[in-house]
Structures are given as structure tokens and as C-alpha cells.
Amino acid sequence: MTTSRIARTLTALLVAAAAVHAQAPSELRTRSAPAAQRVTSLHITILSTMLADRGVGEWGFAALVEADGRRLLYDAGYRPETVLENARELGIDLSTVTDVVLSHHHGDHAGGLVTLRRELAKTNSAALSRIHVAPGMFLSRRCPAAAASAMMGSCGFFGAEVGGDREANPTIAMKRELEAGGATFIEHASATELMPGVWVTGPVPRRYPERNWNPAIRIVTPGGMVPDSVPEDMSLVINTDKGLVVLTGCGHAGIVNIVEYARRVAGPSPVYAVVGGLHLFAAKDDALAWTADKLRAAGLVDLLGAHCTGVEAVFRIRQLAGLSRKTAVVGAVGSSFDVDRGIDPLALAQ
Numbered sequence: 001m002t003t004s005r006i007a008r009t010l011t012a013l014l015v016a017a018a019a020v021h022a023q024a025p026s027e028l029r030t031r032s033a034p035a036a037q038r039v040t041s042l043h044i045t046i047l048s049t050m051l052a053d054r055g056v057g058e059w060g061f062a063a064l065v066e067a068d069g070r071r072l073l074y075d076a077g078y079r080p081e082t083v084l085e086n087a088r089e090l091g092i093d094l095s096t097v098t099d100v101v102l103s104h105h106h107g108d109h110a111g112g113l114v115t116l117r118r119e120l121a122k123t124n125s126a127a128l129s130r131i132h133v134a135p136g137m138f139l140s141r142r143c144p145a146a147a148a149s150a151m152m153g154s155c156g157f158f159g160a161e162v163g164g165d166r167e168a169n170p171t172i173a174m175k176r177e178l179e180a181g182g183a184t185f186i187e188h189a190s191a192t193e194l195m196p197g198v199w200v201t202g203p204v205p206r207r208y209p210e211r212n213w214n215p216a217i218r219i220v221t222p223g224g225m226v227p228d229s230v231p232e233d234m235s236l237v238i239n240t241d242k243g244l245v246v247l248t249g250c251g252h253a254g255i256v257n258i259v260e261y262a263r264r265v266a267g268p269s270p271v272y273a274v275v276g277g278l279h280l281f282a283a284k285d286d287a288l289a290w291t292a293d294k295l296r297a298a299g300l301v302d303l304l305g306a307h308c309t310g311v312e313a314v315f316r317i318r319q320l321a322g323l324s325r326k327t328a329v330v331g332a333v334g335s336s337f338d339v340d341r342g343i344d345p346l347a348l349a350q
Helices: 003-021 082-089 113-120 170-180 255-266 285-297 311-320
Strands: 042-048 062-067 070-074 099-101 130-133 184-187 192-195 198-200 218-221 224-227 236-240 243-248 271-277 302-306 328-330 336-338 342-344
Touching: 042 082, 042 243, 042 302, 062 082, 062 236, 070 192, 082 113, 113 170, 170 184, 236 255, 243 255, 255 271, 255 285, 285 311, 302 311, 302 336, 302 342, 311 328
Parallel strands: 070 099, 099 130, 130 184, 243 271, 271 302, 302 328
Antiparallel strands: 042 062, 042 336, 062 070, 192 198, 198 236, 218 224, 236 243, 336 342
16 A cells, blocks of 8 residues: 555544544534524634744744634643743733634644643633544654655654654643643544634645645554644634634645635635634745635635744735735734734734
8 A cells, every 4th residue: 555545544544533433512513514603703812923022932823712702722832831921921811711722733832731721720620621633633653864854844843853763743642641630632523613603624625735744744554654744734713794714723734725624614705814824934936826816716804824824925925815014914922813903913013
């Protein structure tokens, strides 16, 4: 069996197994028809990214989502204290947030969760106690020396040394520690409505070949190691009266694949806003032009491109998608998107 066939078979088995064994709570509804619920009040605040007016910047991502009075955390940053300290500096109390969505297994999105859970639980034992993931999150990974040699990033942010036999998936150990402290993990094999009008995508179908993952990492399978395409990559979709708002961690499934699937999940509305990491910092000009064209066709009005989107990529998409300085902005710690007021870039990125 070829490497690509092994990878496809593995992903199919993961999705099938999760569909049978996932124990989602009764109030969560798996998609069977386009969502009717819409969010009227939505505010997203970035708590971890590289640029910072206030707080501390890092190579990581996290955002607080507030929708019609309900709150959830999307990703948890890289370093243990970053999101905790940034939230405090911004005057944001995370102790009342019970649910966190992890977009994928990379340490720069999950690294702060153990500390956040431990510290916030001192105030509220239920804080960040329900953790939503997609199938593939806890697969064993490695970073072979032959694959890592001169490739971007090697394995530094992903939990393993180059060429070592050490586990390259930091969320495996994280899961054990969090479960020992009373947290539960909920696996979503398909799109699920977490709260009225707010959906997790589950694994995103990849119609287009948007290859934007680290080629150095491998998934360990019974048939050998296969390239890690980050099959668990999961986004958030919020259905509003203005259109869909898509929140991504790194967008390893490809932002165009994500946007098109969002419209299948939550109805054929325009995609009004995209917030988060799009993993386009190394994209070539033709890829950026293609992406901008697709986003413009989807109806994009606001882009708050953080983390791995890339500064130049945000500017190019701004130009090519017909956006403006106010509607296409590089995300910073504390910057935000509001469905009524648009993007608040703070000082440095305006």
C-alpha cells in the first residue's frame, strides 16, 4: 500500500471510529440540516498572537469568543503563562468560561491550556473543563531527521527534537494531565452546534490542495510513518445576520476549503469575516492571488489575519480582495472583531 493510500485510509478510519465512539453531550447537535439559529451579538478578542500593543506577543494563537452572552475559548496559546497574563492585562475574566475548542494538536495552540485550567479552577472548578477536539488530535507523531533537515520550522513548535524518537504530539501528555484534574474531552467527527448559531466544523473536507502544514512531521501508523496533514484541523463558524464569521487557528485544512465547508455547515450565507491564522506567511504570489479571489467571491468584508497568516499575506489579500486598511488588518494581542463595530486593530496595526 502506498504512503498516500495509508494516509487516506487512516483518516477514514479515524472519522468512522469517532462517529461511533464520540460521547458528545446531549445539548450538542450534530449537523443534519443548515443551521437556523443566528447570533445577534458577537465579539472575538485575540489573546495570543505575535504582534502586541498590550500584553505579550508569541508564536501562538488564542481567542475569546462572546456570542449572545455565551463565551468560549478557541485555542490556548503556546507558552504556559501567555494567555493567562494577557487576559489579566486586558481585564478579561476567563474563570467563567467552561468550554475550549482546540483547533489542532500543535503546541503553539494548546501549550497554555494546562496552566490556564489549573489557575482558573482555583476560582471556578468548571473553568475550561470541557475541551472540544476533532479525530486525529491524539495520534502519535515523530519528526524524522531525514524529513526535518532544512525544512521550515523543523520540529521546534511541535514538541519534539529533530531526528529524535521522542513523541512529537504534546497534546497526548496534556490530555492525561487535564483528565487527571477533572477535565473531559469531547471529540467531534462532524460539524456540531456548540451553542445556538456557533458551530465547530469537525474535520474539514479538502476539495482544494491547499498544502500548508509542516512537511517534517509524520504520523505513526501500523504500516509506517505517513505525512502529517493535520487531519484534525477544526475551525469555528458563527452564523450572524450579516453572514458567517469563520475563526481559524492555523487553517491547516486550507482557508478556502474551510470557508466553503462553513457555508455547507451553517447555510449558504456570504462569509462576512475571517479571523485567526491562515498559514499563508510562506505562500507564493499565485497562491495568495487564488486565495484572495476565492475569499472575495465568498463575500468577505472583514479579515483579521493573525498568527501564521503573515503580514505581507494580509496586505496582499487586502489589495487583491478589494478590502481596505480598516477591513483587512494584522491581528494583535487585544485586537478584536465585533459583528456590529467591525475590527478594532488597536494602535500598532491600524
